Amino acid sequence: MSRRPIVLLPLILAAAASLASAAAPAKTIAVVNAKIVPVVGPDLASGTILIKDGRIADIGAAVSVPAGAEIVDGKGLTAYPGMIDAYSFLGLQEITGVNATVDNQETGRINPQVWAIEALRYDSMHIPIARANGITAAIVAPTGGLISGRSVLIKLDGWTNREMVVKNPAFLQIELPGIRSGRGGGGGFGQRGGGMMQSTASLVAELKDLFASARAYEKRKLYAAKTLSVSLPGFDETSEFLLPVLKGEIPVMISVHADRDIQAAIKFVKDEGLKAVFYGAEQGWKVASDLKASGIPVIISQLYAMPPVWDDGYDQLFMNAVRLSQSGVKIAFSSGSATAAKDLPYHAAKAAAFGLDRREALKAVTIAPAEMFGVAGEMGSLEKGKTANIVLADGDLLEQRTNVKAVFIDGKPCDMSNRYTELLDKFKKR
Amino acid sequence: MKRIAIVLSLAALAALLAAVPARAAGSVLVKNGIVLTVTKGVLARADVLVENGVITRIGEKIAAPPGVKVVDAAGRYVVPGLIDSHTHIALAGTNEGSEAITPEADVGAVINADDPAIFTALTGGVTMAHTMHGSANPIGGPNVTLKMKWGRPSEDLVVHEAWPTLKFALGENVKQSSRTVTIGGPPPRYPQTRMGTNAIIRRELLRARNYMAEWDRYEKLKASKMPPKTLLPPRRDLRLEVLADLLKGKMVARCHDYQATEALEFMGLAKEFGFKLAVFEHAWEAYKIADELAAAKIGISVFADSWAYKMEAAEGIAYDAGYCAKKGVLVSINSDSSERIRRLFNDAAKTMKYGGLTEDEALTLVTINPAKQLGVDKLVGSLEVGKHGDIAVFNEHPMSAYTRCDVTIVDGEVFFDRAALAAAREEAAKKGGRP
Numbered sequence: 001m002s003r004r005p006i007v008l009l010p011l012i013l014a015a016a017a018s019l020a021s022a023a024a025p026a027k028t029i030a031v032v033n034a035k036i037v038p039v040v041g042p043d044l045a046s047g048t049i050l051i052k053d054g055r056i057a058d059i060g061a062a063v064s065v066p067a068g069a070e071i072v073d074g075k076g077l078t079a080y081p082g083m084i085d086a087y088s089f090l091g092l093q094e095i096t097g098v099n100a101t102v103d104n105q106e107t108g109r110i111n112p113q114v115w116a117i118e119a120l121r122y123d124s125m126h127i128p129i130a131r132a133n134g135i136t137a138a139i140v141a142p143t144g145g146l147i148s149g150r151s152v153l154i155k156l157d158g159w160t161n162r163e164m165v166v167k168n169p170a171f172l173q174i175e176l177p178g179i180r181s182g183r184g185g186g187g188g189f190g191q192r193g194g195g196m197m198q199s200t201a202s203l204v205a206e207l208k209d210l211f212a213s214a215r216a217y218e219k220r221k222l223y224a225a226k227t228l229s230v231s232l233p234g235f236d237e238t239s240e241f242l243l244p245v246l247k248g249e250i251p252v253m254i255s256v257h258a259d260r261d262i263q264a265a266i267k268f269v270k271d272e273g274l275k276a277v278f279y280g281a282e283q284g285w286k287v288a289s290d291l292k293a294s295g296i297p298v299i300i301s302q303l304y305a306m307p308p309v310w311d312d313g314y315d316q317l318f319m320n321a322v323r324l325s326q327s328g329v330k331i332a333f334s335s336g337s338a339t340a341a342k343d344l345p346y347h348a349a350k351a352a353a354f355g356l357d358r359r360e361a362l363k364a365v366t367i368a369p370a371e372m373f374g375v376a377g378e379m380g381s382l383e384k385g386k387t388a389n390i391v392l393a394d395g396d397l398l399e400q401r402t403n404v405k406a407v408f409i410d411g412k413p414c415d416m417s418n419r420y421t422e423l424l425d426k427f428k429k430r
Numbered sequence: 431m432k433r434i435a436i437v438l439s440l441a442a443l444a445a446l447l448a449a450v451p452a453r454a455a456g457s458v459l460v461k462n463g464i465v466l467t468v469t470k471g472v473l474a475r476a477d478v479l480v481e482n483g484v485i486t487r488i489g490e491k492i493a494a495p496p497g498v499k500v501v502d503a504a505g506r507y508v509v510p511g512l513i514d515s516h517t518h519i520a521l522a523g524t525n526e527g528s529e530a531i532t533p534e535a536d537v538g539a540v541i542n543a544d545d546p547a548i549f550t551a552l553t554g555g556v557t558m559a560h561t562m563h564g565s566a567n568p569i570g571g572p573n574v575t576l577k578m579k580w581g582r583p584s585e586d587l588v589v590h591e592a593w594p595t596l597k598f599a600l601g602e603n604v605k606q607s608s609r610t611v612t613i614g615g616p617p618p619r620y621p622q623t624r625m626g627t628n629a630i631i632r633r634e635l636l637r638a639r640n641y642m643a644e645w646d647r648y649e650k651l652k653a654s655k656m657p658p659k660t661l662l663p664p665r666r667d668l669r670l671e672v673l674a675d676l677l678k679g680k681m682v683a684r685c686h687d688y689q690a691t692e693a694l695e696f697m698g699l700a701k702e703f704g705f706k707l708a709v710f711e712h713a714w715e716a717y718k719i720a721d722e723l724a725a726a727k728i729g730i731s732v733f734a735d736s737w738a739y740k741m742e743a744a745e746g747i748a749y750d751a752g753y754c755a756k757k758g759v760l761v762s763i764n765s766d767s768s769e770r771i772r773r774l775f776n777d778a779a780k781t782m783k784y785g786g787l788t789e790d791e792a793l794t795l796v797t798i799n800p801a802k803q804l805g806v807d808k809l810v811g812s813l814e815v816g817k818h819g820d821i822a823v824f825n826e827h828p829m830s831a832y833t834r835c836d837v838t839i840v841d842g843e844v845f846f847d848r849a850a851l852a853a854a855r856e857e858a859a860k861k862g863g864r865p
Binding site: 339346352 | 546550608718721735736737739740741744745747749770776780782783784789825830831833834851855
């Protein structure tokens with residue numbers, strides 16, 4: 001511990017102090033002598049990243065550092081773009097077994113009206129832990145039921161929940177059933193505690209029905225608006241909150257798991273003209289060509305799980321990620337968690353251990369999710385003009401043994417302390 | 431004095447157990463691997479020969495004896511089979527939670543050799559697991575140590591040389607914190623507090639002492655010159671027999687705990703009653719009392735970082751294992767899970783980031799350290815001549831996130847071979863079926 005930030009910490013603190021005052025003009029920070037992995041484009045053995053006004057002002061092997069810039073010596077370190085967790089419960093769960101601290105699952109089945117951002121605990125103890133491991137942005141999603149609510153894309157820094165917003169809402173969350181199987185549990189979060197599992201066909205029919213109702217409701221509303229003699233329809237909360245989705249203003253994230261269900265979901269997305277990403281798709285490898293043709297990207301559910309179907313092989317979940325990627329389906333990894341959100345890179349590495357190209361694994365926690373969430377112009381790679389979400393690590397970012405030495409979000413050096421380090425430091429004093 | 435007594439009785443126990451049944455075993459030569467012996471350093475390119483289940487040679491250019499299977503490990507990492515110090519796999523029952531005190535409920539009687547978790551363990555290089563009574567009771571029952579010999583009958587799995595261990599548990603599970611009391615439902619079970627938990631354990635230990643005293647008196651009378659004609663033995667109590675074995679040093683205690691206070695108090699009980707407390711399970715606040723644990727030579731078997739799933743795990747920081755190891759506590763990383771068991775090596779690697787352990791140190795947390803905690807470090811936990819042929823082959827260094835277990839060998843027999851499995855699956859798929 002004590003040997004970790006020796007060189008870096010004073011520099012970071014100096015930079016942090018200089019940035020702390022909002023009134024002072026933002027200083028330019030120059031990360032020098034670091035190996036640079038921009039994710040898009042080739043690696044640089046050694047280069048400089050200039051950070052100004054929260055953005056990457058310049059990046060390259062021969063960037064001149066302006067006078068007065070704060071210098072962060074990256075010698076021996078590698079600069080990566082901050083990682084993006086494509087599905088998490090950060091800020092919605094503190095102690096998973098204590099209901100008083102859990103806010104990610106509303107009761108009822110149809111909840112398009114609930115917003116993750118409105119419950120997001122910005123000072124959750126899990127956020128600084130994930131951040132200190134190089135994760136700088138995350139989808140925070142509600143779960144449960146058929147329509148779980150609205151997820152949000154946050155950056156892992158901010159003094160209030162709203163300060164953290166990158167995109168809100170990110171998705172309307174829809175959940176189709178997990179994989180029925182005798183062994184190994186359900187495919188994903190699926191339908192928790194709900195007795196008999198409904199069939200995907202009936203759930204898709206229910207969704208179509210809800211969408212049709214919302215469209216009819218909209219029609220009546222528009223007609224009534226033009227015609228005083230026609231009364232307004234009674235306020236319909238579900239329809240109101242589904243309409244932006246039907247208009248294409250909000251994409252959907254559909255949790256879908258079994259091969260046939262994936263095919264049904266592809267058809268549903270097409271029929272309804274939705275913008276969609278899939279979450280889970282544990283049997284996606286069986287219908288990879290359909291997925292590829294649909295252009296729908298897949299968020300791989302966390303890989304700390306057994307295969308939903310035992311006979312598909314012990315490594316099926318890992319191989320699914322490998323095969324989908326090799327089939328040309330865009331994939332991103334996710335933690336599916338708050339308490340273990342810091343483990344995001346290890347899911348990517350696990351798939352790499354089973355054959356996923358290492359560069360593709362890295363993309364799947366950086367640029368690929370950025371593209372899926374429509375923010376690739378802002379984050380997901382180290383490129384001139386992008387938001388300066390930068391991680392400095394003393395090794396390969398996806399390795400457990402690698403230490404993350406510094407994290408910048410919006411060009412601001414982040415506080416690396418967290419619940420872990422606070423408690424450790426406290427009891428070290430014994 | 432008590433310590434000496436414990437050591438002596440453990441020695442007696444070891445002697446007693448020396449006469450264990452012969453195990454089914456095989457022979458194999460693992461060639462040209464990068465051998466991480468754990469206790470004797472790293473060999474850049476070496477062969478490991480196992481004959482009849484025992485490592486007979488480690489060195490260069492060993493020729494395979496006739497008929498001995500060869501595993502080519504060129505460019506790959508050869509490590510001792512990993513050991514999981516705390517699981518509940520391969521059991522037909524885990525908790526006897528109807529009563530608080532059930533030391534007679536022995537999980538060794540309900541081994542389920544058909545549990546696919548055994549195979550899952552093999553796919554992560556695990557060759558041995560301490561599979562335990564659950565944590566529903568202050569005093570649960572005896573645990574059992576098994577080899578991951580998938581496909582073999584349960585009696586072939588049991589590691590008779592391992593210390594007999596008795597499960598204790600403290601904290602939220604025992605006091606049933608997550609149980610909802612319903613009107614008209616059963617009354618809450620005593621204990622419902624940590625006070626009651628300590629009290630009920632002390633009560634049972636006192637009862638056991640009393641029981642032992644009664645038997646002593648009986649034996650003395652029986653051995654006397656003029657035993658009374660009406661002399662009857664005390665009534666046998668199977669519950670107290672187990673606790674008497676613990677107090678006599680024939681068993682060691684393994685205690686599930688989370689918080690520092692309950693751990694310290696249980697250490698007090700162990701001292702007061704003179705029984706051997708081998709390991710605290712989970713021990714999420716061990717870093718708060720690392721000095722006490724090191725001084726008392728009590729090990730911990732912990733998660734790498736699974737935390738904040740209940741209140742008493744809210745301060746379970748990922749530095750726990752690494753920090754305690756550096757403080758001199760005997761630490762192992764456990765899975766406590768039929769899924770997590772296949773990534774113990776990933777979990778061990780986390781102690782390099784959180785705690786600053788070296789690769790070699792991190793690897794000990796899932797090899798020689800758990801072996802020591804189970805009393806089998808003379809037999810397994812490292813690659814040395816004379817030890818069991820329990821070996822895992824990884825394609826990358828086991829402390830790398832990019833690693834994968836390719837081959838797992840138990841007692842000299844290959845029980846998992848990723849390439850062979852893939853070939854078999856392919857063959858089966860051609861025939862339209864599944865292996």
